[in-house]
Amino acid sequence: xxxxxxxxxxxxxxxxxxxxxxxxxxxxxxxxxxxxxxxxxxxxxxxxxxxxxxxxxxxxxxxxxxxxxxxxxxxxxxxxxxxxxxxxxxxxxxxxxxxxxxxxxxxxxxxxxxxxxxxxxxxxxxxxxxxxxxxxxxxxxxxxxxxxxxxxxxxxxxxxxxxxxxxxxxxxxxxxxxxxxxxxxxxxxxxxxxxxxxxxxxxxxxxxxxxxxxxxxxxxxxxxxxxxxxxxxxxxxxxxxxxxxxxxxxxxxxxxxxxxxxxxxxxxxxxxxxxxxxxxxxxxxxxxxxxxxxxxxxxxxxxxxxxxxxxxxxxxxxxxxxxxxxxxxxxxxxxxxxxxxxxxxxxxxxxxxxxxxxxxxxxxxxxxxxxxxxxxxxxxxxxxxxxxxxxxxxxxxxxxxxxxxxxxxxxxxxxxxxxxxxxxxxxxxxxxxxxxxxxxxxxxxxxxxxxxxxxxxxxxxxxxxxxxxxxxxxxxxxxxxxxxxxxxxxx
Amino acid sequence: xxxxxxxxxxxxxxxxxxxxxxxxxxxxxxxxxxxxxxxxxxxxxxxxxxxxxxxxxxxxxxxxxxxxxxxxxxxxxxxxxxxxxxxxxxxxxxxxxxxxxxxxxxxxxxxxxxxxxxxxxxxxxxxxxxxxxxxxxxxxxxxxxxxxxxxxxxxxxxxxxxxxxxxxxxxxxxxxxxxxxxxxxxxxxxxxxxxxxxxxxxxxxxxxxxxxxxxxxxxxxxxxxxxxxxxxxxxxxxxxxxxxxxxxxxxxxxxxxxxxxxxxxxxxxxxxxxxxxxxxxxxxxxxxxxxxxxxxxxxxxxxxxxxxxxxxxxxxxxxxxxxxxxxxxxxxxxxxxxxxxxxxxxxxxxxxxxxxxxxxxxxxxxxxxxxxxxxxxxxxxxxxxxxxxxxxxxxxxxxxxxxxxxxxxxxxxxxxxxxxxxxxxxxxxxxxxxxxxxxxxxxxxxxxxxxxxxxxxxxxxxxxxxxxxxxxxxxxxxxxxxxxxxxxxxx
Ligand SMILES: [Zn+2]
Ligand SMILES: [Zn+2]
Ligand SMILES: [Zn+2]
Ligand SMILES: [Zn+2]
Numbered sequence: 001x002x003x004x005x006x007x008x009x010x011x012x013x014x015x016x017x018x019x020x021x022x023x024x025x026x027x028x029x030x031x032x033x034x035x036x037x038x039x040x041x042x043x044x045x046x047x048x049x050x051x052x053x054x055x056x057x058x059x060x061x062x063x064x065x066x067x068x069x070x071x072x073x074x075x076x077x078x079x080x081x082x083x084x085x086x087x088x089x090x091x092x093x094x095x096x097x098x099x100x101x102x103x104x105x106x107x108x109x110x111x112x113x114x115x116x117x118x119x120x121x122x123x124x125x126x127x128x129x130x131x132x133x134x135x136x137x138x139x140x141x142x143x144x145x146x147x148x149x150x151x152x153x154x155x156x157x158x159x160x161x162x163x164x165x166x167x168x169x170x171x172x173x174x175x176x177x178x179x180x181x182x183x184x185x186x187x188x189x190x191x192x193x194x195x196x197x198x199x200x201x202x203x204x205x206x207x208x209x210x211x212x213x214x215x216x217x218x219x220x221x222x223x224x225x226x227x228x229x230x231x232x233x234x235x236x237x238x239x240x241x242x243x244x245x246x247x248x249x250x251x252x253x254x255x256x257x258x259x260x261x262x263x264x265x266x267x268x269x270x271x272x273x274x275x276x277x278x279x280x281x282x283x284x285x286x287x288x289x290x291x292x293x294x295x296x297x298x299x300x301x302x303x304x305x306x307x308x309x310x311x312x313x314x315x316x317x318x319x320x321x322x323x324x325x326x327x328x329x330x331x332x333x334x335x336x337x338x339x340x341x342x343x344x345x346x347x348x349x350x351x352x353x354x355x356x357x358x359x360x361x362x363x364x365x366x367x368x369x370x371x372x373x374x375x376x377x378x379x380x381x382x383x384x385x386x387x388x389x390x391x392x393x394x395x396x397x398x399x400x401x402x403x404x405x406x407x408x409x410x411x412x413x414x415x416x417x418x419x420x421x422x423x424x425x426x427x428x429x430x431x432x433x434x435x436x437x438x439x440x441x442x443x444x445x446x447x448x449x450x451x452x453x454x455x456x457x458x459x460x461x462x463x464x465x466x467x468x469x470x471x472x473x474x475x476x477x478x479x480x481x482x483x484x485x486x487x488x489x490x491x
Numbered sequence: 492x493x494x495x496x497x498x499x500x501x502x503x504x505x506x507x508x509x510x511x512x513x514x515x516x517x518x519x520x521x522x523x524x525x526x527x528x529x530x531x532x533x534x535x536x537x538x539x540x541x542x543x544x545x546x547x548x549x550x551x552x553x554x555x556x557x558x559x560x561x562x563x564x565x566x567x568x569x570x571x572x573x574x575x576x577x578x579x580x581x582x583x584x585x586x587x588x589x590x591x592x593x594x595x596x597x598x599x600x601x602x603x604x605x606x607x608x609x610x611x612x613x614x615x616x617x618x619x620x621x622x623x624x625x626x627x628x629x630x631x632x633x634x635x636x637x638x639x640x641x642x643x644x645x646x647x648x649x650x651x652x653x654x655x656x657x658x659x660x661x662x663x664x665x666x667x668x669x670x671x672x673x674x675x676x677x678x679x680x681x682x683x684x685x686x687x688x689x690x691x692x693x694x695x696x697x698x699x700x701x702x703x704x705x706x707x708x709x710x711x712x713x714x715x716x717x718x719x720x721x722x723x724x725x726x727x728x729x730x731x732x733x734x735x736x737x738x739x740x741x742x743x744x745x746x747x748x749x750x751x752x753x754x755x756x757x758x759x760x761x762x763x764x765x766x767x768x769x770x771x772x773x774x775x776x777x778x779x780x781x782x783x784x785x786x787x788x789x790x791x792x793x794x795x796x797x798x799x800x801x802x803x804x805x806x807x808x809x810x811x812x813x814x815x816x817x818x819x820x821x822x823x824x825x826x827x828x829x830x831x832x833x834x835x836x837x838x839x840x841x842x843x844x845x846x847x848x849x850x851x852x853x854x855x856x857x858x859x860x861x862x863x864x865x866x867x868x869x870x871x872x873x874x875x876x877x878x879x880x881x882x883x884x885x886x887x888x889x890x891x892x893x894x895x896x897x898x899x900x901x902x903x904x905x906x907x908x909x910x911x912x913x914x915x916x917x918x919x920x921x922x923x924x925x926x927x928x929x930x931x932x933x934x935x936x937x938x939x940x941x942x943x944x945x946x947x948x949x950x951x952x953x954x955x956x957x958x959x960x961x962x963x964x965x966x967x968x969x970x971x972x973x974x975x976x977x978x979x980x981x982x
Binding site: 447452454 | 542545546547548549550556557599600601602605692693694695738739742743746747750799800938939940942943944945
């Protein structure tokens, strides 16, 4: 009864909202947005881009020979897309290289487990190490453990990530990956093993950073673990070797531990710091006609992990945003403001490209009037969020109305933007998010399985339609929007 | 109109069939079958068996140290299941061991591909080989190729297997795996590469025999490729190194070949014959009360490939059939005929256990009155087939009527039985098939992904209910059935 009443009350409100006359965006702008959508309904430019990138370049981990091929690929394809300007901006960062891994069960049930080293893991001794496993339900349980429990042992965190459309469980679980080694080491453990931060049941473990590279304190003395870069920054390997098991292997280990609580593993992996490297952010733009100094940035990151071919993370994001910007010019339209697409270098291992962009463009960030990153796969967009104050919300509502035919709802004002945009966000650039259905994203994320066949061309087209619509309307809106983001003061 | 008429005509026929009074199986037998089904509706014995086997033994490739652990496991668990007799019967066979594999794309798009050696592949030179790839749509196209096309090249068969409930496309596609190397070698190719015989889109290639071990002619002279066993039999490695790509990697290679028709691969794998080994068929039985000399055999194979933990291939089959036989005794029932469950050794690499069983029991095969193997995963049973003549069909109909509550249809008379039963079938033992839904079977078959989490405990219970019903009714039927199988005469 209560539900029914609510539903009856709601309907007129929704109808009234939908009928609010649009006053900010001209009928002509909206007609142009609709034309863009119609033209892009059958345009597979983005799919061809991600197909080309993942096939011809393949995996492109930061600092590898494929990193340079990826930059050359982006420069060539951005030029072919007809951007007014294509520039390469240097991004310098430290490089870690993965070696072999072998984790196996000792004792009465000898067998090998499928595991992958976490990014920036330190090596075990060359012959590996053998130690008992102590299991924890989650990172909180590991944090609460006493050093007596863990001294000389392998700490194992068995928590499983749950599947959600918005990937909402990633935030709760990923700390086991990024902080687990540090916590395990502080209690005397000799290694960390986690269940993959992933939602699939494939025997393909998920990698990802085992340490937050930006988290090394400036004063940290150099050691075999902590390196001082040429610019004075510190980076460090994980405090103990750190690896993730595939979900089926984590299930297996948990079952074995029930049967054999004193179970020992042989644990052997290699990973090392190999020096510094200079890659590039690849920047393409369409110059604005009447307000060229006002810039809207979209993009994704060009690098991938060394597993998979980086189709959904984040070839799709680069392809969607590049195709959307290019489509506007191709349709004979020119926006008032400058539209810029950035293929960011090395997001995966510390957001080096995003930080370099914010540094290189510090002087013009005050004229960056909006930014959105596509870095959540290739699923359909279902919602738009905007980190703007209430006074700017009517414009967001009008943009959403134009996205409504694509089945995109109006979201909220809590838009943090993608990882590569954090420098811009902190500098006051208004953030937008076109939220993608990520139900399957963490099935594939950071695994061998991140390949082209996982992308639905129709969903990709809807993404391009949405970005083109968003860019055309924000690029021509009469007003600039402001940010509602309040940076946390540094202590 | 035509369709409607057919439907109208059909209905009364079907109804009449269903109402045919049962005359062969007594109401008491059928009530006991119904009681068995009821008791087994909540009995997870089979799941616990396959959980234990896949967890504590894990992968158990024939001739490995795990082979012996699997035999010990089966002996122990068959005894615990309460069988009247548990015996180990020796099975001697040759052993092949897999080494490392590394297949990578050379040239402008360097990248590594996920591949696995086919069983009994010969090694490449230790440093590998580098050669151009020549692609063929399917094995027929390879067979039709001229030696000029293939001399010194890598033959690549790109055909993709389609998904069917009955796995029906396997037969059409698997010849690329089992005969491709021989055909490629005959045309001067230096290696074979195939798309995995599998229906998934995971980056986990499917292994399986690259040669039909039984197909080596007795007169073949011994060589570095063809070995003479202690019993005089011949076995051979593949004529050229042979490997399978995962489906996403096969897609990738096909795309690359379109862009770069002269593409070269570096291809390196190791595989070798390492000698002979004696494993065991593990045989458990409930002795018949009034006709103990008449034997019904069910079973599965105990070995697996060296990837996965052999949950669906074929831990499930061993568990289903063992649990079904055991359940009859556990329910306080004793069949007129002897019910025997066999966990066959080394099915995967040449049906050695099945052949050894037929040899060891040659004298009593005339008294084997029926056999059925479970070796198609852990999906629900949807149909019963029986390789019996028309005079025995009414009994099959009555058995199906008892299976009907489990949603199992009446099938046909074309039942060849499982691979391990072929020796029995050739000797005139009547074959039965309880057909499982294999829609997902070839997603997992012979890959790392064949693990416990892929088994639905409810579907496994339905399998046990079906086997127990079948065994109870055939074990007590008033009549013996005959085979309808006519062996092909040896030329
Ligand atoms: Zn990403
Ligand atoms: Zn990522
Ligand atoms: Zn099998
Ligand atoms: Zn098999």
